[in-house]
Amino acid sequence: MIDRLLARLQQIPDVDARGDEPLAPHTTYKVGGPARRFVVAHTLEALQATLTALRSVDEPTLLLGNGSNVLIADAGFPGTVLTLGRELSHCTLTRDALGAGVHQLEAGGGCSITRLLRLAKQESVAGVEFLGGVPATIGGAVRMNAGTREGEVKDALVTAQVVRPDVAPAWLDPTELGLAYRHSSLPAGAVVTAARFRVTDASLEMRERLDSVLAYRKATQPLHLPSCGSVFANPAGDSAGRLIDAAGLKGRKLGGAQVSEQHANWIVNVAGASASDVRSLIALCQAEVARQFGVTLRPEVQVIGDWGDWSDSEVTP
Ligand SMILES: Cc1cc2nc3c(=O)[nH]c(=O)nc-3n(C[C@H](O)[C@H](O)[C@H](O)COP(=O)(O)OP(=O)(O)OC[C@H]3O[C@@H](n4cnc5c(N)ncnc54)[C@H](O)[C@@H]3O)c2cc1C
Incomplete structure (x- = not known):
């Protein structure tokens, strides 16, 4: 059977689209069956055109970051999996953008936390090191308000760019995103395409904090085996x-x-x-x-x- 939607997606500039993609390698659990279609949108325009195309069919869409908080069925996903590529995975630092000594670290929704932290370390800025060891993309981390006992995304986030089908991209602050414990109130289908974080010059103590966050993880978590990290949210007042x-x-x-x-x-x-x-x-x-x-x-x-x-x-x- 001809897949008309796949053919249409393949015509969009700066989009890579293929059929029948195994999803296990795209998740940290390394389980799950194939997606009917798998699409990588490399630019904002490509993403918008993709969302418009996907809206025209009555089939599910899954936005996938690093696949570190998903459990995909063995039978797979019966629709289109969408991920963010090249231009939507950038990472830059603008010094003093938020005031004297207060810098802005901006990353695309598809950028990994690892890359964000590497840049922060290289540039000696601090404020996001609490995310050390979270194997997420920026988009997934904002969507889940990812965090550790040292802090969560909403503490450092200034604003995030959100794209929805047929709506102009908008920059929203943490309150508008409804960030709470491992939760956001982003509407279904909304894509976080970039996020800006507040960082300051790093004292040695702050750089040491990142090393201590990573060491604590290594000592307490089974990082050598495929997983999704914590499976359950902690119930109020307990673990x-x-x-x-x-x-x-x-x-x-x-x-x-x-x-x-x-x-x-x-x-x-x-x-x-x-x-x-x-x-x-x-x-x-x-x-x-x-x-x-x-x-x-x-x-x-x-x-x-x-x-x-x-x-x-x-x-x-
Ligand atoms: C070893 C390990 C350790 C972990 N440690 C922690 C931890 O300390 N703290 C913590 O909070 N979590 C932790 N996690 C869980 C996971 O990393 C987080 O939930 C993370 O935020 C998921 O990001 P992701 O990019 O992998 O998203 P995915 O798992 O790909 O997707 C998760 C959700 O986010 C949505 N999403 C993905 N990208 C976007 C986007 N661009 N825009 C909008 N929505 C999007 C997806 O549709 C899905 O609903 C851990 C996981 C592992 C495997």
């Missing part, structure tokens, strides 16, 4: 990891997925896990923590794609 550990689930395996021995709020892919293995383990943690402590664990990871007639209630402890 999801503590609850899962107390429920006796640390180290519990289902197929190739395991509740990490090192950090109980991480489910790791230890041996060629399927997406269903991971999802079953998520459901098991939720069921056991609810049964034993009456607490509902809310997944932070986004469960995406074609899960057929999957039912979490079929997972038995």
